[in-house]
Amino acid sequence: MVGVFALFTACEQEELAENKFSQNLVLADLNYLASDELRGRGTGSPEEAIAAEYIANRFDQLGLQPAGEEGYFQSFTKKPHPTVQKMNDGDSTRFGMGVVKELTGKNVIAKLENGSDSWIVIGAHYDHLGMGDENSLHMEGSAIHNGADDNASGVALMLSLAQHINDYVKKSNVLFIAFSGEEKGLWGSNTFCDKPTIEMSKVKYMINFDMVGRMNEENTLAIYGNGTSPVWNAELEKANADSLRLVLSESGVGPSDHTSFYLEDIPVLHLFTGQHEDYHKPSDDVEKINLKGMELVNNYTARLISSLDLVADMPFTKTKDEDNESAPAFKVTLGVIPDYLYDGEGMRIDGLREERPAQMAGMEKGDIVVAMGDLKVDGMQTYMEGLSKFEPKDTTQVKVVRAGDTLTVDVIWD
Numbered sequence: 004m005v006g007v008f009a010l011f012t013a014c015e016q017e018e019l020a021e022n023k024f025s026q027n028l029v030l031a032d033l034n035y036l037a038s039d040e041l042r043g044r045g046t047g048s049p050e051e052a053i054a055a056e057y058i059a060n061r062f063d064q065l066g067l068q069p070a071g072e073e074g075y076f077q078s079f080t081k082k083p084h085p086t087v088q089k090m091n092d093g094d095s096t097r098f099g100m101g102v103v104k105e106l107t108g109k110n111v112i113a114k115l116e117n118g119s120d121s122w123i124v125i126g127a128h129y130d131h132l133g134m135g136d137e138n139s140l141h142m143e144g145s146a147i148h149n150g151a152d153d154n155a156s157g158v159a160l161m162l163s164l165a166q167h168i169n170d171y172v173k174k175s176n177v178l179f180i181a182f183s184g185e186e187k188g189l190w191g192s193n194t195f196c197d198k199p200t201i202e203m204s205k206v207k208y209m210i211n212f213d214m215v216g217r218m219n220e221e222n223t224l225a226i227y228g229n230g231t232s233p234v235w236n237a238e239l240e241k242a243n244a245d246s247l248r249l250v251l252s253e254s255g256v257g258p259s260d261h262t263s264f265y266l267e268d269i270p271v272l273h274l275f276t277g278q279h280e281d282y283h284k285p286s287d288d289v290e291k292i293n294l295k296g297m298e299l300v301n302n303y304t305a306r307l308i309s310s311l312d313l314v315a316d317m318p319f320t321k322t323k324d325e326d327n328e329s330a331p332a333f334k335v336t337l338g339v340i341p342d343y344l345y346d347g348e349g350m351r352i353d354g355l356r357e358e359r360p361a362q363m364a365g366m367e368k369g370d371i372v373v374a375m376g377d378l379k380v381d382g383m384q385t386y387m388e389g390l391s392k393f394e395p396k397d398t399t400q401v402k403v404v405r406a407g408d409t410l411t412v413d414v415i416w417d
């Protein structure tokens with residue numbers, strides 16, 4: 004009995020992976036959402052509203068019902084923190100205390116009801132940095148931040164799955180949410196979790212796509228949140244028919260919208276194909292998207308949610324309290340973008356910010372930080388913890404491995 008059943012699911016899954024990803028449709032969604040016309044989809048901008056309209060239309064075309072507060076939409080109005088703002092005036096960029104204006108953005112929410120008592124939630128944020136805001140890494144004045152990978156890719160993938168959702172999920176209702184305000188600090192997902200349009204206690208799990216368009220040559224897929232349910236590990240493994248290189252990380256708390264659901268005691272996953280040098284820059288464009296990679300993520304997720312459809316019980320587990328760990332109070336930074344997909348010893352640098360301590364000390368992309376002062380850095384965690392031990396203006400000897408050689412550089416913290 005078990006054997007026959009297993010065979011049946013194996014065939015069904017085999018079939019799923021084929022021909023259910025339309026490169027043309029995904030590319031059309033990417034091209035539109037990341038076009039200059041939408042001027043970077045900044046939260047509260049007229050172009051964010053146009054993007055919302057586009058996504059609502061796509062949901063409608065796919066036969067999904069509205070599940071917001073007003074049709075497909077759920078609006079929110081929030082005030083950015085009155086911290087340092089990056090201000091673009093003319094050609095120059097400066098930092099200062101900007102005038103803080105309230106912004107109104109909206110989530111776009113659709114559902115497929117299967118007459119079930121349980122729900123699964125699939126989400127992706129569609130807002131980005133507009134012409135460049137305080138989160139931009141672009142230093143040369145204002146420019147359209149197209150956000151093809153961040154996160155037109157996630158929205159396009161969500162729509163791709165939505166198209167065939169009937170084939171994957173039969174035993175739960177499905178809610179699709181395109182969040183806004185993510186880049187401002189998870190505003191959209193916080194709003195949804197404060198004022199959910201479905202019963203949150205009925206949500207079996209939530210999957211978040213944020214930056215899924217730049218899979219590397221090793222077919223690496225980072226999956227965050229595998230500690231949020233004991234069910235995840237076996238299922239994540241089982242869905243991996245294409246032998247992706249999975250990099251798993253337990254925490255349910257991370258820099259994207261799944262965090263809001265994790266904090267409601269819901270098992271979550273964040274799928275992510277990794278950092279790159281176009282991150283939060285105007286050069287995050289559609290030409291650089293790896294469509295074949297998106298297809299792999301699409302098929303992986305399709306297998307995963309199909310298999311989970313047969314799992315009746317999905318207990319939630321809290322992951323180690325990351326509050327202090329993921330955001331230790333540090334006064335200094337190196338000014339680098341860590342390579343989050345690197346799982347060897349140390350912290351590998353994926354990008355450097357101009358005129359910040361690492362770059363000033365002569366560190367390079369690809370360098371692996373293995374020690375800072377007396378502290379041995381064996382991974383991201385010790386790197387982050389290590390930063391809390393230094394003071395601005397101090398000089399610290401940092402050991403890096405470059406092409407097999409160990410070098411020591413003097414870092415002056417700023």
Ligand SMILES: [Zn+2]
Nearest residue numbers: 153154186283
């Ligand atoms: Zn982002």
